[in-house]
Amino acid sequence: MSVVLDLSAFVLVLVATVVLAVMGVRMSRTTSDFFVASRSARPVWNASAISGEYLSAGTFLGLAGLVLLVGSDGFWFPIGYAAGYLLLLLFVAAPLRRSGAYTIPDFVEARLESRTVRRVTSLLVLVIGWLYIVPQLHGASLTLGVVADLPPWVGAVVVAVVVSGIVAAGGMRAITVVQAMHYWVKLSALAIPAVLMLIVLSGREPSSDTVVAFPAELGPVAADPYSTASLMIALLLGTIGLPHVLVRFYTSPDGASARRTTVLVVAMIGLFYAVSGTLGLIARVAAPDLALPGVADTVVLALPARLLPEPLGTIVTAIVVAGAFAAFLATSSGLVVSLAGVISQDLFDGSVRSFRLSAVLCVVAPLIVALLTGPEALVSSVGTVFLVAATSLTPVILLGVWWRGLTARGALAGMLVGALTVGASLIASIALDPQARAAASWITQPAAWAIPLVVVVIVLVSRWDRRRIPGRAEWYLTRLHLPERSGDPG
Amino acid sequence: MSHGDGGRPARVRVSFQSPARSADAARASSGAAPAVRPVREAESVFLTDLMRAQLRLAGACLIGFVLVSLTLTVAIMIIANTIDLPVFGVPLSWLLQAYAYYPIILGFAVVFARNAARNERRFRMLADADSVQGGADG
Numbered sequence: 298m299s300v301v302l303d304l305s306a307f308v309l310v311l312v313a314t315v316v317l318a319v320m321g322v323r324m325s326r327t328t329s330d331f332f333v334a335s336r337s338a339r340p341v342w343n344a345s346a347i348s349g350e351y352l353s354a355g356t357f358l359g360l361a362g363l364v365l366l367v368g369s370d371g372f373w374f375p376i377g378y379a380a381g382y383l384l385l386l387l388f389v390a391a392p393l394r395r396s397g398a399y400t401i402p403d404f405v406e407a408r409l410e411s412r413t414v415r416r417v418t419s420l421l422v423l424v425i426g427w428l429y430i431v432p433q434l435h436g437a438s439l440t441l442g443v444v445a446d447l448p449p450w451v452g453a454v455v456v457a458v459v460v461s462g463i464v465a466a467g468g469m470r471a472i473t474v475v476q477a478m479h480y481w482v483k484l485s486a487l488a489i490p491a492v493l494m495l496i497v498l499s500g501r502e503p504s505s506d507t508v509v510a511f512p513a514e515l516g517p518v519a520a521d522p523y524s525t526a527s528l529m530i531a532l533l534l535g536t537i538g539l540p541h542v543l544v545r546f547y548t549s550p551d552g553a554s555a556r557r558t559t560v561l562v563v564a565m566i567g568l569f570y571a572v573s574g575t576l577g578l579i580a581r582v583a584a585p586d587l588a589l590p591g592v593a594d595t596v597v598l599a600l601p602a603r604l605l606p607e608p609l610g611t612i613v614t615a616i617v618v619a620g621a622f623a624a625f626l627a628t629s630s631g632l633v634v635s636l637a638g639v640i641s642q643d644l645f646d647g648s649v650r651s652f653r654l655s656a657v658l659c660v661v662a663p664l665i666v667a668l669l670t671g672p673e674a675l676v677s678s679v680g681t682v683f684l685v686a687a688t689s690l691t692p693v694i695l696l697g698v699w700w701r702g703l704t705a706r707g708a709l710a711g712m713l714v715g716a717l718t719v720g721a722s723l724i725a726s727i728a729l730d731p732q733a734r735a736a737a738s739w740i741t742q743p744a745a746w747a748i749p750l751v752v753v754v755i756v757l758v759s760r761w762d763r764r765r766i767p768g769r770a771e772w773y774l775t776r777l778h779l780p781e782r783s784g785d786p787g
Numbered sequence: 788m789s790h791g792d793g794g795r796p797a798r799v800r801v802s803f804q805s806p807a808r809s810a811d812a813a814r815a816s817s818g819a820a821p822a823v824r825p826v827r828e829a830e831s832v833f834l835t836d837l838m839r840a841q842l843r844l845a846g847a848c849l850i851g852f853v854l855v856s857l858t859l860t861v862a863i864m865i866i867a868n869t870i871d872l873p874v875f876g877v878p879l880s881w882l883l884q885a886y887a888y889y890p891i892i893l894g895f896a897v898v899f900a901r902n903a904a905r906n907e908r909r910f911r912m913l914a915d916a917d918s919v920q921g922g923a924d925g
Contacts, residue, residue, distance in 0.1 A: 367808055369884045383852060387845035409852045511877060517863045517884045553907065556900045563896040574885040578877055609839070680922035699842060775802050778838045778905035779830065 306615035307365040317393040318463040344561035349480030350631035354436030355679035357624035362593035364577025368515025375570035377532025391552030392777035410703035418748040422540045426636040432678040434667035437625040452497040461660040465653040479627035486620020531744035537682025538690030550780040689715035707759030715751040837910040
């Protein structure tokens, strides 16, 4: 690996990001520009940005690492992430676009006419966002550590500074441009190495080591069906509750185009996961020695140098490094935009200046956490974020969009029960020793029973509280589901 | 909050956006909302049907997706336990697990988006046809 080349790839991504962001700044003037790019993003453009934002370090580095570490079970994560977008499309994409709100707390407040529910929602959004930024910063530390042997804090600090700078300076318009670019950078950064390495591998003698590289016991054997099913439920439903995913739908011009955008996103992230999974399969053949916890996540960075002849290996490694940084920057900046939107409206006056201040605040907290904790497996820490979102926020959003009878108290009770359940489960799974953890998958993967529980709580409390059904619920649901007059511009 | 400024193709947005915006502004005076963004009678009658149709469609797509995925999962298990032929040096079951779910997800996404748009067009036609005698609307 060439340190100079890798670092210049990183700097190149950084410069391109900043230049595009600055170009965006010149276009972003009003408050509304800052928050949601004035809702004028075109479907392909917007879909690239959504995908760019969604594909985090967790999948860029983590998926191949996980497949190397645990075998074909690792593929369940990207399948769940992609299917999460299908659920988003089916149940909330068009209605939420029509809601006219900027953030999840905006939506919840407008729907339920309650400041208290808004505050609780904001708090949950903030926690989920912070939990999500931490693995991005860990990924940055990991990458810079492997590439340039820098101390772990450098990568995290660099990404944190760049992200808060871009977001504070440009708002979301800039971010849309930047993230659309990041999707294509990330896809190429995995596709180019994947194709080149497959060409090299196809020249080799195959088949003889199939059993060694792909042992049947690590293949699709359904070791723990409950655990897999519960994980899938969390990943499928979690996407709806992620703070940075929903805000993107407000940038589509109307409900129908929000749906078209989502279909494009499903195609784009599916393509990316397929390529990323290919690297996982290559890793099992070419780098079995890296199958160690904590090391496996670096395998994508190590593969090109092992398989490709010089100087190709060095160049391709630099490309991968560029993609990895695009991944950290894109996801973190998307999260910071939506978190800063929430904080600036809830804590401050919602002005552009308070948005800038909030953007900085939103990065500092997860940075401190990232510096205090060590990098865990990237994919599964992202999975935890989905679990929290799926149990606490998703049921309220789904019922808010589709059920007239939802009340503020019902939503509040559901969010509290969801947050407490998932919190208890996380603490319990940390406390359990590894052997007990494997036996108690209903504790470590609570989604399958916790989400239905939350829905039941919301429905029961709302029923009991039915005199307090918001007066404008009917009007608001009409707004969510009434097709725009502009129709379907094809 | 003017969304129609500049040379961008803003016509599409303005037609719906501006009334919705002013409805937001009028939020304080509760109950005044229907007067601000008039939902015509015909619309509100058919809207309940539209909501049901969209929810049914979404539910059907979800159930379809779950069933097809389960079938694929079972098929992969069976292959893994029987004739797991290596393709390009990788067992078939691993390849299916790695790639086969994404086309299914995309397929259901396309089916849903098309039918949801069709439901909305039908709603527009019904609502407009029903309110022809109602005269011009905003």
